[in-house]
Amino acid sequence: MKAAIIAGGLAKRLRPLTEEIPKSLVEIAGKPIIEWQLEWLKANNINTVIILAGYRYEKLIEFLGSGRKFGVSVTYVVEDTPLGTGGAIKNAEPYLSNEVFVALNGDVLTDIPISKLIKVLEERHEAVASIALVPLRSPYGVVRVSGDGRIESFVEKPSIEDYLINAGVYVMRNEIFRYLPDIGDIEKTAFPQLAREGKLYGIKFANNYWRSIDTVKDVEEVTNDIKSGRLKFKGA
Numbered sequence: 001m002k003a004a005i006i007a008g009g010l011a012k013r014l015r016p017l018t019e020e021i022p023k024s025l026v027e028i029a030g031k032p033i034i035e036w037q038l039e040w041l042k043a044n045n046i047n048t049v050i051i052l053a054g055y056r057y058e059k060l061i062e063f064l065g066s067g068r069k070f071g072v073s074v075t076y077v078v079e080d081t082p083l084g085t086g087g088a089i090k091n092a093e094p095y096l097s098n099e100v101f102v103a104l105n106g107d108v109l110t111d112i113p114i115s116k117l118i119k120v121l122e123e124r125h126e127a128v129a130s131i132a133l134v135p136l137r138s139p140y141g142v143v144r145v146s147g148d149g150r151i152e153s154f155v156e157k158p159s160i161e162d163y164l165i166n167a168g169v170y171v172m173r174n175e176i177f178r179y180l181p182d183i184g185d186i187e188k189t190a191f192p193q194l195a196r197e198g199k200l201y202g203i204k205f206a207n208n209y210w211r212s213i214d215t216v217k218d219v220e221e222v223t224n225d226i227k228s229g230r231l232k233f234k235g236a
Helices: 033-043 057-064 084-091 114-123 176-177 190-198 215-229
Strands: 003-009 046-052 073-078 100-105 108-110 129-137 142-145 151-155 161-172 200-204 210-212
Touching: 003 084, 033 046, 033 057, 033 108, 046 057, 046 084, 057 073, 084 176, 100 114, 108 161, 114 129, 114 161, 114 190, 114 200, 129 190, 161 176, 190 210, 210 215
Parallel strands: 003 046, 003 100, 046 073, 129 200
Antiparallel strands: 100 161, 108 210, 129 161, 142 151
């Protein structure tokens, strides 16, 4: 099985960290994001990786090379102009010839077991894609108040279990290419169409680690998470 890492964005919210490098090379606890992702993929028995690159792509090639030093095989598909997440995957169609492949956003760190997403496609033959879902994480601390107004406790940035968000980790059949735009985001084009047709499934991962690196503050928080042992690759 192959994995495609969507790593072509401009990452403006992470500047100045991304003025000279792509977001995937921003360091978290001493390693670039993409190196953590390769370790996670290997733990899930995926050793062939397609990098969907754009902004500062030459820096990614310089760092990863063939992928051999990281124990994987790496191929690059470079977009000349931003294509969006859906367009980037479609642009790599010639390299994703397997019946089923994994795709993930280049700013995600997680220990989600990919096998659970694969199983959905094995059991649901009508499914074109399965996506990982995680509880919404509040960006703020929450105050718990009793009926008479007495403050009971403060909860720092809790997960809101009633609301699920797209974790940016997907398993897809080749049929997905019929739905992908030449330019545009998969979340706004292919996925809504698949949902209308009943061909999109989601799996909730409430007890796994998941964070998206969008801001400098995220870098600091996830670095602390890793140093405290919260991110552990359990494999498939």
